[in-house]
Amino acid sequence: MTTIDYSVWDHIEVSDDEDDTHPNIDTPSLFRWRHQARMERMEAFLKKGEEIEKSLTESKKKLAEVQRRVQELSVASTDESKAELSKAQAEEKRLKKEERSWEKKMEEHRTEEKKMPWNVDTLSKEGFSKSVVNVKPEKKEETEEEKEEKHKTYVEKYEKQIKHFGMLRRWDDSQKYLSDNPHLVCEETANYLVIMCIDLEVEEKHALMEQVAHQTIVMQFILELAKSLQVDPRGCFRQFFTKIKTADQQYQDAFNDELESFKERVRGRAKIRIEKAMKEYEEEERQKRLGPGGLDPVEVYETLPEEMQKCFDEKHIQMLQDTISKMDPTEAKYHMKRCIDSGLWVPNSQGANEEAEKDADELQYEEVRKQDQ
Numbered sequence: 049m050t051t052i053d054y055s056v057w058d059h060i061e062v063s064d065d066e067d068d069t070h071p072n073i074d075t076p077s078l079f080r081w082r083h084q085a086r087m088e089r090m091e092a093f094l095k096k097g098e099e100i101e102k103s104l105t106e107s108k109k110k111l112a113e114v115q116r117r118v119q120e121l122s123v124a125s126t127d128e129s130k131a132e133l134s135k136a137q138a139e140e141k142r143l144k145k146e147e148r149s150w151e152k153k154m155e156e157h158r159t160e161e162k163k164m165p166w167n168v169d170t171l172s173k174e175g176f177s178k179s180v181v182n183v184k185p186e187k188k189e190e191t192e193e194e195k196e197e198k199h200k201t202y203v204e205k206y207e208k209q210i211k212h213f214g215m216l217r218r219w220d221d222s223q224k225y226l227s228d229n230p231h232l233v234c235e236e237t238a239n240y241l242v243i244m245c246i247d248l249e250v251e252e253k254h255a256l257m258e259q260v261a262h263q264t265i266v267m268q269f270i271l272e273l274a275k276s277l278q279v280d281p282r283g284c285f286r287q288f289f290t291k292i293k294t295a296d297q298q299y300q301d302a303f304n305d306e307l308e309s310f311k312e313r314v315r316g317r318a319k320i321r322i323e324k325a326m327k328e329y330e331e332e333e334r335q336k337r338l339g340p341g342g343l344d345p346v347e348v349y350e351t352l353p354e355e356m357q358k359c360f361d362e363k364h365i366q367m368l369q370d371t372i373s374k375m376d377p378t379e380a381k382y383h384m385k386r387c388i389d390s391g392l393w394v395p396n397s398q399g400a401n402e403e404a405e406k407d408a409d410e411l412q413y414e415e416v417r418k419q420d421q
Contacts (some may be wrong), residue, residue: 104150111143202236214260225290230282249318341389348390
């Protein structure tokens, strides 16, 4: 049998009109003043709670932004990115501390609220004026390998649906599609949309990238809302659309600011990826160009004297031999060896190569003989 706890009734403030007052006191005015003072205290207390909740929400939003930034920078390899990563990690640590501080203040406020005595105003409030969504149970932290495998499995199953959501434009269309496919409201969808945006920017599909970026921020705002309410995101995405569609200018401005900031980060990440791909391509091409001696013909050509460069430009072997004969023997031999090692001389010109090297060797021998005399 369930026992009812009546102890809560020990903390009820009596009604304003239950006290006996002196005959000379204006009793109705006294009751009004008492009631007004109590209402002002209640209003100040509620306002304080709203300010703490607002600060906590903003702190969570900033932390999520920095964590996304850390995730993006962690895959970069440039010195500049590494420096930015270090700063972002320090900021992440500071914001985590700030978030814990606001959570503590919120808990203290709720505890204080529970201790407050009931009165005629609080007792008369509706008890069932809002719907309550079950709070998500705390989950064990997943390893990076588990997260990667989970993301891979999820994308393989729902990639087509995620892409469809990414192409939607109207609020109502997005809300209806998520209502029909609530499994899409999760981190995996948000992560895939981020990657999709970067891919589109790399492919120079800028307008399409901006469209998908909009849907990415929609998903991220829903996830942030769920995190601040500590509920399953599938149970609160309708609240996001209600809020964004009711012309709440401050909320709309925050959404637009985050969207523009996200698009800039996508462009920066795409630029880094393109630069990296170009460097890899150039290195592959360089490896393909390497001659039999392991030298790059382009690099060797750029180090040749101008007279020798002209010989190669005109493909004039006799001119090259004449040029070599006029050069210092040691310098001539050095350049000819590099030309051969880099493959500037094609295989079917082996005879010409030997002739040029022979000229350089003879000149060097003649120079040494003269010095001995």
